[in-house]
Amino acid sequence: xxxxxxxxxxxxxxxxxxxxxxxxxxxxxxxxxxxxxxxxxxxxxxxxxxxxxxxxxxxxxxxxxxxxxxxxxxxxxxxxxxxxxxxxxxxxxxxxxxxxxxxxxxxxxxxxxxxxxxxxxxxxxxxxxxxxxxxxxxxxxxxxxxxxxxxxxxxxxxxxxxxxxxxxxxxxxxxxxxxxxxxxxxxxxxxxxxxxxxxxxxxxxxxxxxxxxxxxxxxxxxxxxxxxxxxxxxxxxxxxxxxxxxxxxxxxxxxxxxxxxxxxxxxxxxxxxxxxxxxxxxxxxxxxxxxxxxxxxxxxxxxxxxxxxxxxxxx
Numbered sequence: 001x002x003x004x005x006x007x008x009x010x011x012x013x014x015x016x017x018x019x020x021x022x023x024x025x026x027x028x029x030x031x032x033x034x035x036x037x038x039x040x041x042x043x044x045x046x047x048x049x050x051x052x053x054x055x056x057x058x059x060x061x062x063x064x065x066x067x068x069x070x071x072x073x074x075x076x077x078x079x080x081x082x083x084x085x086x087x088x089x090x091x092x093x094x095x096x097x098x099x100x101x102x103x104x105x106x107x108x109x110x111x112x113x114x115x116x117x118x119x120x121x122x123x124x125x126x127x128x129x130x131x132x133x134x135x136x137x138x139x140x141x142x143x144x145x146x147x148x149x150x151x152x153x154x155x156x157x158x159x160x161x162x163x164x165x166x167x168x169x170x171x172x173x174x175x176x177x178x179x180x181x182x183x184x185x186x187x188x189x190x191x192x193x194x195x196x197x198x199x200x201x202x203x204x205x206x207x208x209x210x211x212x213x214x215x216x217x218x219x220x221x222x223x224x225x226x227x228x229x230x231x232x233x234x235x236x237x238x239x240x241x242x243x244x245x246x247x248x249x250x251x252x253x254x255x256x257x258x259x260x261x262x263x264x265x266x267x268x269x270x271x272x273x274x275x276x277x278x279x280x281x282x283x284x285x286x287x288x289x290x291x292x293x294x295x296x297x298x299x300x301x302x303x304x305x306x307x308x309x310x311x312x313x314x315x
Contacts, residue, residue, distance in 0.1 A: 001049060005047065024050055062194050062196065066203040085176065097282065102220075102262070108180065113211065113220065127234060148199055224262045
């Protein structure tokens with residue numbers, strides 16, 4: 001059901017779920033090398049789950065994204081006493097190889113998440129207006145200019161008949177201690193059967209409800225789960241234009257966004273969310289080049305005069 005790709009002496013592991021040949025192929029093709037680079041740098045283990053953790057005939061079976069609630073208990077039994085903390089990630093996330101170790105920002109007494117509504121570097125309402133307008137004008141006139149995209153926190157919970165909580169996170173990333181939270185997450189999974197309704201046909205709002213109701217939450221900086229949908233409309237809206245959708249241009253914009261953040265998530269099903277599909281993003285050659293740049297930034301200049309230097313000397 002799983003594949004142990006990298007072991008960790010610290011007991012900290014990144015875990016993802018790629019159930020189905022399509023998702024496993026995408027992860028292997030575009031993200032695997034990037035994750036391994038980050039994990040090796042920070043001495044983090046890596047596990048990928050490729051089979052259902054519950055029988056499809058079970059009344060509580062739900063689409064694979066829900067099964068992130070089962071990974072703690074499953075891994076406790078599969079690798080007893082070897083795994084301490086887990087960072088669950090969706091498969092469509094790029095990791096900045098120069099970013100800090102996410103476990104250094106985690107409090108083992110809490111579940112760490114990244115808010116989708118608070119502490120953002122952008123105005124959320126304005127960002128959603130941009131998303132709506134650009135999709136409507138450049139992808140499909142059928143995309144509504146007014147939709148559930150604009151629901152606030154309370155409206156999202158109320159729609160699912162759940163008591164509103166104080167915040168709302170993207171369930172593509174969370175960090176937790178197995179010993180402290182695996183049992184609770186396992187029980188949360190079995191509170192909802194396969195007929196559970198969701199506005200996105202997924203787990204997001206229900207996970208938010210259970211996590212925040214638990215009350216032991218740490219909000220990580222936005223940089224640990226920057227959303228490409230937010231990044232593209234605020235920094236690179238020109239990429240929506242068909243005549244500008246060149247791979248080289250997209251690559252440069254995606255890399256810039258990754259390097260300005262820690263983790264970059266390509267969540268969603270619209271066209272912009274497929275812009276990770278460029279194999280040369282953060283290639284080994286590029287990483288070596290960026291390393292020289294970051295190393296240089298750490299050096300304090302002497303500020304000693306070098307005389308007048310004219311650009312013509314470099315022609």
